[in-house]
Amino acid sequence: MEERRLMSSVVAKKLEMKERGAVRRMIETVRKKTVRNTWRKARVKMRRKKAVRKSRRTLHLKMDLKTPKSHRIFTEVGLERRRHPALSLFKNFPTIFGSWQDFHEVFQAYQVKTYQHFSKRMSTSVTVRNNQIKRAALRLKRQDKKQRKKEQFLPEEWG
Incomplete structure (x- = not known):
């Protein structure tokens, strides 16, 4: 099925050419390009999956153990600042x-x-x-x- 599709696209390009060798070469180059592109796409997908896995692995390191929700972390930082006013620097x-x-x-x-x-x-x-x-x-x-x-x-x- 795929060969027919490739063949028809190539034949449409080379209607005037009657040499079978040229048609075969053109079919092979088109097939190689599609194989190369599918491998590239597969590699890109794998890289993305690895990046997502890695970010999920390190996500717990970024978050505070007491409060797993990130919006709470920032408010607790603000509370820490309020708990230690500047005057506490003087003994x-x-x-x-x-x-x-x-x-x-x-x-x-x-x-x-x-x-x-x-x-x-x-x-x-x-x-x-x-x-x-x-x-x-x-x-x-x-x-x-x-x-x-x-x-x-x-x-x-x-x-």
Whole structure:
């Protein structure tokens, strides 16, 4: 059946040719091409199957053992971040306060106790901060004290 189909397609191409050898050669080349293509397709399918099997094998390694569903993993990562706030990096420093006043009192005592003084920025506005720097420089000039460093303003793009 397949030979007839191949034969008819080849014969349609070579109607004028009456040589049997040329027709046979053409049939063989067409047959080789189809065999080659089927082997290529089979190889590609095998590669895809191997890749799928491999990804299924390593899938359990990517997922957390406690929660096998991936959408839960990301929320647990977020919870881990929330459980360890930045203030826990300071030793012997509480992380939860009743009010800001309580925080500032404890923070001031911590700075005195550890000899670590942190600069406090009262505003997030760049222009306000630059004005504070200018006023501090003017205060020093009024007291006839010299600055060691020239004042450096925050860039306006930061605001």
